[in-house]
Structures are given as C-alpha cells and as structure tokens.
Amino acid sequence: MYSYMGMGMGSDPMERLVKLASESAVVIFSVSSCCMCHAVKRLFCGMGVNPAVYELDQDPRGKELERALMRLLGNSQAVPVVFIGGKLIGSMDRVMASHINGTLVPLLKEAGALWL
C-alpha cells in the first residue's frame, strides 16, 4: 500500500506528480505527520480501497512535489491530494463531497479500485 518513489530522473516535479498519479488506481499524496492525510487514508481503507500513498516528507525531493501540488490546487495546503484513475480529485473536502453525492464510488469502480 505504501510505495516508495524511485530516485527522481531529474524530471520536472509536475511531470513526476502526473507520472506517479497514473501508476495506481488510487494515489494519495500525503505527509506522514498530517492528520487530515490520516483521515483520507482511513476513508479509503474503510471503503475497502487500497490506495498508493506517497509520503512527501520521506522523499528527498518531496518539497518540490509539495509546491507543485499547491500550484495545482491553488491551495496553501499541499496535502492530502487524491488522484483516481490518474485524474485529480482534490483535497479532503472534494473527496468527501464526491463520496456524499455518490460520484466517488463509480469513479473508484471505473478505475478498478473497487469491485462489487
């Protein structure tokens, strides 16, 4: 469930993000000490989903990725950020909103993260 990023091939952080995001059905960018990230992880696990989690504080180039995420979201909070099927879903509020309005589960099924 928790994957480690390979050494950066000198690629642009945004490219790295996109690459990592498309490698698994559900990708969560997180920071190990972040409690909201913990909540997001628990949400997916509670649904029976097995997300790929990247802890940016454990990556040597994590800071770059954090900044890229902030730009992507237009947010001061870099994490947590969720990608499903390579597509950006967003932060906790977006994830929860889509779960409540019933759009999250179909997305997960579509990406192959959920069966039944």
Place this chain on the structure above:
Amino acid sequence: MQSFKAAAPHTTPDMGDDDFNPAKAFHHDDSVDLSSGSIFSLKSSNVDVVGNSLHYDAFNTGIRAAEIVSSGTGCLDTGQFMYQKGTTLGNGHIENWGDSGLADNSQQTDTSTDVDTDDKNQLQHGAIITVDQSKLKTGDQKTLQRLAQNREAARKSRLRKKAYVQQLESSRLRLTQLEQELQKARQQGIFIVSGLSGGHGLSVSGNAALAFDMDYAHWLNEHQRLINDLRSGLNSHLGDSELRILVESVMAHYDEVFKLKSIGVKADAFHMLSGMWKTPAERCFMWLGGFRSSELLKILGNHLEPLTDQQLMGICNLQQSSQQAEDALSQGMEALQQALVDTLSSACLGPTASGNVADYMSQMAIAMSKLATLENFLHQADLLRHQTLQQMHRILTTRQAARALLVFSDYNSRLRALSSLWLARPRN
C-alpha cells in the same frame, strides 16, 4: 492589647491591633493611599490613627467603644481593640492597657504602637487610653504575668499583620505590572482574555464567540419561523410548486448557518468545538462542532416512506457514505489528539538545562501547528453535515423533503426543550 501612637510626627505605620484578623476592614482616608482592593493602609505615611473625632471619655468610667466607632470612616473600628478576650473596661480596670502603660519606651518595633509610659495618664494627640493606676499599683503577680502574655501575643499579632501587609503590597505591585503587560500585549494584537481592564473590551476571540452566539440565536429564530410556515403549508395541502418554495427557503436558510459556522470556526475554533452555543442536551450528542451526519438519516427513519427503490438505494448509500466520512474524520481527530499528547509529553523530558528551553519552544511550535489543524477538521465536519443535508434534499421529492425537514427540526427543538426541562427540574 491595644495602644496607639501619636499621629503627628512619626512615620511608622500605626497598626496597633490585637488579635490581628485581616478580614476586618480597617478604614482610613486622607493620608493613606487606599487603592481598590486594598483594605489596609499600605504606606508608611502618617496615619491619623485616632482622628480628632474620637471621643475621650473619662477613664474611670471606661471607654465606651461605641462612641469611638461611631465617628465615621475616618476612625478605627476600635470596638475590637478595646475589648480583648472579653475583658471589659467598665470599672476602669484596664488590665490590658496597663501592659502598654508599663511597656518600655524602647519597644520601637516597626509597628510599635505603645503609648509612652510618661504619657500614660495624659491624652496625647492620638492616644486614647490611659491606665487606671490605682489598680496597677497593687502589683498583682497574676496580673503582671497575664499582661506579659498579652504583650507577647500583641507583638506576634503585629508581626503577622506586618507580614500580611507586605504580602498585599507586593501583590498590588504585581497586579499593576501585569496590567501594564496586558495593555502592551493587547496593543501588539495578541489575543488575551482579560477581565482586568474593566470592560475596555473583550479579546477578539471573546468577541467572536459572542458574535456567533448572537447570530446563531437570531438564525434559530428565523429557522423556527420558516419551519412553521412549512408546517402550515404541508398541513394545508399546498400544491407542490408552492411547497417547493417553502422547502427551498428552509434549505437556503441552512446555507446561512453553515456560513456563520465557517466564520465562527476561523475566529474561535474552540468555542465552536465546545458547543457552548448549544443547549446541554444538544451538546451531549454533539460531534465535532455539530450534529452527526449519520444521525440525520437515522432520525428521519420511517418518516420518509413510501420510497421508490431508487430513493431507497440513494438513502442507503447516503447513510453509508456519511457514516464512513464521519468515521474517517473521527480517526483523523484521534490521530491529532495522539500527536498532541506525544508532542506535549515529550516537552517535559528535557535532558539538560540548556537544551530544555529550545526543546520546549520547538515542541510548543509543533503543538501549535497541530492545534491549527483543528480548524480544518471542524470545517470538514461542517461540510459533511451540509452536504448530507443537500444530498438528502436531492434524493427526496418535495413533499418528502418537507416532511424530512420538519422531523429533523422537531427533533432538535425537542432536544432543546429537554435541556430546559432538565435545568428546571426540582431537586431534592
């Protein structure tokens, strides 16, 4: 045992008092700086202990304390002074005073209030008492012993009083210092709750809490009004389109409360979390600053029937997703609490004296940032509640939605009524 010093020329604080009891008010005006809260004259300014208004009676008839006491605020409440341990002065036999009469002139403690023996028969500027000499000349052994004991007790009492007065003094200084610091800090924009500066204004966070409470109360009133309109609309069998308008206004009004809460959370997260803006029974069932999103559908229960299959599925999914989201946020909060525990408990274990301060500061900084995420959790919880309400509205027909809103509102008002009943219940 009581004695007084002449008022005019000396500078020692004149606090003769036996059985010193700080609780007794000791009033002086004029020469003494009576700051608020200070009971005693604290300075060593000249104290006109026995004002001009005191009445000196003939001593062989004893001092009538009432005369002395009645002369007003400028005077001592000497009722206590005169009658130590039930000794009366009625017949002029002033055993206790005799002590002071025999006291050596050199007994000049800081609080010395002994009457000069030379003057024991004369009225000095401030002296009240003289000794009934006839009795003393008998040289009664027991009397002398008792007098000595009294003197000792009085001395101890004076020392105790002195210590207490010094304590009061330093507390007063400290208080002034604190007030000044507070003033400075407030000017620098630090949020401090203050009751000291007599209503110059609450701290910003105090204001925010009050502001929210007031706005919420106002919102609640308006909500009740809209709900009543909806109820009468439903009961009078309005058409769907008219009913829809009423439902929409209730829903739009719910949008308002979430806006208020959003402001409140940013201004004073702890106040929102505390639920002090709710009644006790509501507060009891609170979750992260409001109602449980999963509870909403449980409360609605069977009132929504009949439901189509699609609606039923929608409701079940909503029940499940709201529960899951709620659990996720709860677990996030637990992680937050654990992180705070870890951070704050490690701050105590500094290895060296020098390492301590830096460690402490950095740990506190970490704890502060953890605490800041509390706002985010409250915000997410409110979002969850709002979205659950909106989704419910989407799934249901107008009439069902009307019923649902009434049921939910009634539940809450009954909970509030329960709080009132509880608070008013007779206790044995």
